[in-house]
Amino acid sequence: MKVEQPLHRGLGLTDDELDRIRTALGRDPNRNELAMYAAMWSEHCSYKSSKVHLRTLPTEGPQVLVGPGQDAGAVDVGDGLAAVFKMESHSHPSAIEPYQGAATGVGGIVRDVVAMGARPVALLDPLRFGSLTEERNRYLFAGVVAGIGGYGNCIGVPTVGGEIRFAEPHSANPTVNVMCVGLAPADRLVTAARDAHEGSLMVLIGAATGRDGIGGVSVLASRTIEDDAAESRPSVQIGDPFAEKLLIEACLELAEKDLLEGLQDLGGAGLTCAASESAARAGLGAELDLDAVPLREPGLEAFEILTSESQERMIAIVHPSRLADVRAVCSKWGLASAVVGRLVRGGELTVRMGGEVVAEVPPRSLADEGPVYRRPMEPPPGFEDSLDDDPAFATVEAGPSDAFLAVLSSPNVASTRWAWEQYDSLVQGETVAGPGADAAVIRIEGTLKALALSSDGNGRFGHLDPYLGAAHAVAESARNVAVMGATPLGITNCMNFGNPERPEVMWQFAESIQGMADACRAFGTPVTGGNVSFYNESGQSAIWPTPVVGMLGLIEDYRLLVRPDFPGPGLLVYLLGETFPELGGSEFAEVVLGKVSGRPPALDFAREAALHRTLIDGASRDVPASAHDCSDGGLAVALAESAMAGATGFAVSLPGDVPWYVTLFSESASRAVVSVTPGRAEALEELAGAHDVPCSRLGETGGPRMVFDTLFETTVEEARAAYEGAIPTLLAG
Amino acid sequence: MNGRRPRVGVTTFPGSLDDRDAIRAVNLMGGEGVPLWHGHRDLAGVDAVILPGGFSYGDYLRTGAIARFAPVMDEVRAFGERGGPVVGICNGFQVLCEAGMLPGALIRNRQLRFVCRFVDVRVETSLTPLTEGLVPGETLRVPVKHGEGQFVASEEDVARIEGEGLVAFRYCGPDGTVDDEHNVNGSTGSIAGVRNPEGNVVGLMPHPEHAVDPDIGPTGGQPMLASLLSFALARV
Numbered sequence: 001m002k003v004e005q006p007l008h009r010g011l012g013l014t015d016d017e018l019d020r021i022r023t024a025l026g027r028d029p030n031r032n033e034l035a036m037y038a039a040m041w042s043e044h045c046s047y048k049s050s051k052v053h054l055r056t057l058p059t060e061g062p063q064v065l066v067g068p069g070q071d072a073g074a075v076d077v078g079d080g081l082a083a084v085f086k087m088e089s090h091s092h093p094s095a096i097e098p099y100q101g102a103a104t105g106v107g108g109i110v111r112d113v114v115a116m117g118a119r120p121v122a123l124l125d126p127l128r129f130g131s132l133t134e135e136r137n138r139y140l141f142a143g144v145v146a147g148i149g150g151y152g153n154c155i156g157v158p159t160v161g162g163e164i165r166f167a168e169p170h171s172a173n174p175t176v177n178v179m180c181v182g183l184a185p186a187d188r189l190v191t192a193a194r195d196a197h198e199g200s201l202m203v204l205i206g207a208a209t210g211r212d213g214i215g216g217v218s219v220l221a222s223r224t225i226e227d228d229a230a231e232s233r234p235s236v237q238i239g240d241p242f243a244e245k246l247l248i249e250a251c252l253e254l255a256e257k258d259l260l261e262g263l264q265d266l267g268g269a270g271l272t273c274a275a276s277e278s279a280a281r282a283g284l285g286a287e288l289d290l291d292a293v294p295l296r297e298p299g300l301e302a303f304e305i306l307t308s309e310s311q312e313r314m315i316a317i318v319h320p321s322r323l324a325d326v327r328a329v330c331s332k333w334g335l336a337s338a339v340v341g342r343l344v345r346g347g348e349l350t351v352r353m354g355g356e357v358v359a360e361v362p363p364r365s366l367a368d369e370g371p372v373y374r375r376p377m378e379p380p381p382g383f384e385d386s387l388d389d390d391p392a393f394a395t396v397e398a399g400p401s402d403a404f405l406a407v408l409s410s411p412n413v414a415s416t417r418w419a420w421e422q423y424d425s426l427v428q429g430e431t432v433a434g435p436g437a438d439a440a441v442i443r444i445e446g447t448l449k450a451l452a453l454s455s456d457g458n459g460r461f462g463h464l465d466p467y468l469g470a471a472h473a474v475a476e477s478a479r480n481v482a483v484m485g486a487t488p489l490g491i492t493n494c495m496n497f498g499n500p501e502r503p504e505v506m507w508q509f510a511e512s513i514q515g516m517a518d519a520c521r522a523f524g525t526p527v528t529g530g531n532v533s534f535y536n537e538s539g540q541s542a543i544w545p546t547p548v549v550g551m552l553g554l555i556e557d558y559r560l561l562v563r564p565d566f567p568g569p570g571l572l573v574y575l576l577g578e579t580f581p582e583l584g585g586s587e588f589a590e591v592v593l594g595k596v597s598g599r600p601p602a603l604d605f606a607r608e609a610a611l612h613r614t615l616i617d618g619a620s621r622d623v624p625a626s627a628h629d630c631s632d633g634g635l636a637v638a639l640a641e642s643a644m645a646g647a648t649g650f651a652v653s654l655p656g657d658v659p660w661y662v663t664l665f666s667e668s669a670s671r672a673v674v675s676v677t678p679g680r681a682e683a684l685e686e687l688a689g690a691h692d693v694p695c696s697r698l699g700e701t702g703g704p705r706m707v708f709d710t711l712f713e714t715t716v717e718e719a720r721a722a723y724e725g726a727i728p729t730l731l732a733g
Numbered sequence: 734m735n736g737r738r739p740r741v742g743v744t745t746f747p748g749s750l751d752d753r754d755a756i757r758a759v760n761l762m763g764g765e766g767v768p769l770w771h772g773h774r775d776l777a778g779v780d781a782v783i784l785p786g787g788f789s790y791g792d793y794l795r796t797g798a799i800a801r802f803a804p805v806m807d808e809v810r811a812f813g814e815r816g817g818p819v820v821g822i823c824n825g826f827q828v829l830c831e832a833g834m835l836p837g838a839l840i841r842n843r844q845l846r847f848v849c850r851f852v853d854v855r856v857e858t859s860l861t862p863l864t865e866g867l868v869p870g871e872t873l874r875v876p877v878k879h880g881e882g883q884f885v886a887s888e889e890d891v892a893r894i895e896g897e898g899l900v901a902f903r904y905c906g907p908d909g910t911v912d913d914e915h916n917v918n919g920s921t922g923s924i925a926g927v928r929n930p931e932g933n934v935v936g937l938m939p940h941p942e943h944a945v946d947p948d949i950g951p952t953g954g955q956p957m958l959a960s961l962l963s964f965a966l967a968r969v
Contacts, residue, residue, distance in 0.1 A: 146846070146847075149847045149880075150847075153788075153847055153878070153880070154748070154750075154788045154791065154792075155750075156750030156751075156787065240791070241788070241791065242747070242748050242788060242790065242791025242792075242793065243791075245747075245748055245750070245788075246747055246748075333747070334747055420849075421846075421847075421848055421849055421850055422846050422847045422848070422849070423847075423849060424847075424849050424878045425849055426849065426876055426878060426940070426943045426949075427750050427751060427754065427786075427878070427943075428753070428754065429753075429754040429757060429758075429942075429943060429946065429949065430949075431949060432948055432949060443948070558948065559948070
């Protein structure tokens with residue numbers, strides 16, 4: 001039998017936090033107020049453990065239009081347009097119910113972008129699972145992918161990218177992140193309650209409110225998942241993508257007709273969050289009438305209506321004179337709308353139901369004045385030992401050909417076509433480069449410009465050295481957009497970690513933030529927003545520290561876009577950058593040597609930035625015929641991927657004075673494989689020289705074979721069979 | 734050409750997704766795309782109608798099952814009965830089957846998964862608004878993106894469809910070979926599209942409107958839409 005515990009603890013609040021609430025109110029909170037505080041002061045909503053660290057991230061730059069704190073960030077892409085983007089996690093719900101968990105994650109991030117008045121133009125889904133050799137992981141993987149497709153395909157937003165990786169620590173706790181990008185006229189960005197004033201109405205638009213998702217932020221997202229996970233299933237929301245599609249169109253029409261003073265998504269903490277944040281940002285109080293909220297079933301209690309996370313709902317802040325117009329737009333799209341409250345003078349959020357006041361709290365204390373913790377930190381035991389265990393000194397028994405096939409067919413490297421063919425990547429008709437390229441490229445309608453989008457995060461690097469792991473995530477995502485010719489503009493992030501109450505997790509988090517901050521400063525890519533997902537662990541086994549970076553870059557002329565595929569025979573193949581004996585945390589070390597150890601590759605920010613400039617300059621002068629990031633799986637994989645994508649083989653000569661496995665599989669940073677027509681070779685060499693980037697000619701493209709010097713050779717088709725077949729074979733069990 | 738741009742109506746149901754894309758493709762090919770709203774009993778005097786892709790009404794009951802009751806569909810049906818060219822793409826194909834304007838039905842893909850991929854289709858007849866200027870046997874590269882695109886029909890209907898030459902397109906390899914390997918969703922007879930006996934109504938699962946822009950990818954949709962425009966113009 002379970003021992004009865006005080007209500008506040010059951011809701012996830014500590015005794016200290018209860019005392020803080022008493023101080024804010026000057027009395028004991030009632031049950032409804034306690035539920036509101038529990039939701040808003042949850043880790044997920046309040047960032048109480050992460051705030052002190054997040055403050056150190058660079059968030060400013062001339063291109064930044066909206067930084068962290070709003071529903072989504074925004075950068076200036078010229079021509080009077082803003083690119084709005086944000087990443088979020090939906091890992092906890094997905095661990096319990098993969099299809100709906102992933103689906104509602106898509107819905108939530110799309111509403112965040114719509115809440116800024118932007119039309120969503122792209123989705124990316126970075127995913128991490130345990131090994132596919134286990135049945136439960138196959139179930140989670142298939143369910144999450146189906147949920148992303150099921151929702152995303154139905155709302156008409158192309159899903160164009162996102163990497164998928166597999167590692168045992170993500171077995172019980174898959175990591176499900178989703179990034180949405182939108183476009184809006186820069187002068188029409190809608191921020192929450194930007195112009196709201198006393199008397200403005202709060203209009204609830206969209207789906208009726210039900211009992212689903214109650215406690216989503218406090219029960220699910222802010223605790224570890226234990227053995228009774230199935231009992232948490234009612235806390236997972238259920239998605240209705242058809243309603244979302246209508247909500248998108250209605251909200252964009254409201255923004256276009258300039259009928260809004262503010263717009264906010266009802267996501268985590270539901271109505272409580274939207275009402276308190278709107279009031280707090282406007283510097284006003286608010287009145288909420290719960291009897292006016294359309295309900296899916298009768299008999300919901302006040303606290304349920306206040307904290308329900310029913311999906312596909314938005315709050316519009318509307319001047320009373322515009323109400324009739326707003327309701328007309330909603331009914332055109334077949335959506336319910338209801339005036340559920342108003343902004344009022346004063347400092348209270350007053351909630352009424354059945355003629356009685358059921359809660360009365362200062363909105364700022366809910367939204368802005370939650371607890372902030374400086375939690376203890378210490379490196380995990382054995383951290384240094386693992387760094388010193390350099391796989392470069394291991395005995396390599398496999399030969400180069402076997403090692404190559406093993407790395408190429410590792411699920412971390414192999415094609416994820418099985419997943420992305422389930423996503424509509426073409427709708428809206430602007431996808432110039434979709435899944436499978438280094439970055440997805442989406443044209444901006446009516447211009448020659450295009451957005452380049454990439455998400456990255458190497459779990460092994462983060463596990464071995466969280467600082468370097470996060471810095472590499474920024475560097476690689478910037479490189480991914482730069483190889484295609486885009487200038488990196490800014491990032492959104494999703495920080496996926498274990499339980500922050502454990503000092504080693506908090507240390508990993510702080511190190512990651514530091515690495516990310518330093519890299520973002522070096523590359524001039526500020527953080528415009530993001531999300532922190534803690535408590536990704538079961539028992540004492542946490543996920544690998546997984547900072548995922550969502551990079552947004554801009555190409556001035558999409559016709560100059562550079563692709564990764566070798567476009568034909570007779571091209572000269574170059575490696576930009578330098579290869580060092582860096583096998584720590586590499587795919588080769590894990591797959592061939594069975595070791596996840598050593599020091600991740602060093603990252604010299606100046607070298608990395610010089611490579612980006614070389615690639616971007618080269619693209620703008622139409623120098624490279626192809627360019628591809630050289631990272632996971634090293635040079636061998638980069639060459640093979642370019643060959644497979646272009647169905648064109650190659651022959652390269654390799655330096656004889658270093659071990660073959662270093663040349664082929666080292667994952668040294670700041671490198672790219674580039675091909676040029678012979679006539680452009682000099683231009684490439686000069687350009688690299690001007691930026692002080694090492695540039696070595698490896699060989700030539702052509703033929704059906706991939707010839708790695710005298711080491712080994714195979715055919716493009718054989719490589720393709722291994723690369724494309726790996727994940728479907730694992731899924732077949 | 735008499736200099737007039739053919740006007741092609743594109744319906745928007747709640748949940749339509751490729752409606753803007755279809756209008757843009759029509760415009761790119763030299764026609765004039767005209768938006769048509771599901772709730773209006775009015776085709777705005779267009780020369781042809783496209784029912785675009787998407788998930789009309791969420792497709793929660795059955796794909797296309799509710800859209801056929803929309804007011805605009807009464808007009809589309811009457812337009813089709815007068816011989817007007819009507820094209821259903823993806824969800825629009827499903828709507829035309831539900832509305833009884835085309836034979837057969839579309840069920841979940843054989844592999845039970847959504848599939849988004851460029852495929853080749855073989856033109857089977859010139860007697861449709863999308864293929865009038867094309868030669869049977871010609872292959873076109875166009876994308877599919879659907880979860881419920883497996884064409885099925887009763888044994889008698891299949892015999893009639895095949896016997897009367899109502900198959901408009903089949904999934905095939907790049908060289909036109911029709912075989913199971915290239916049957917992307919397990920459709921009966923690899924059928925990708927069918928027409929009505931009169932030859933003015935055609936439906937297909939692939940998306941010609943997403944294959945007109947060389948910057949995006951293959952352009953197998955260009956000849957189909959060019960054919961539609963000249964078919965529409967010939968009736969003016």
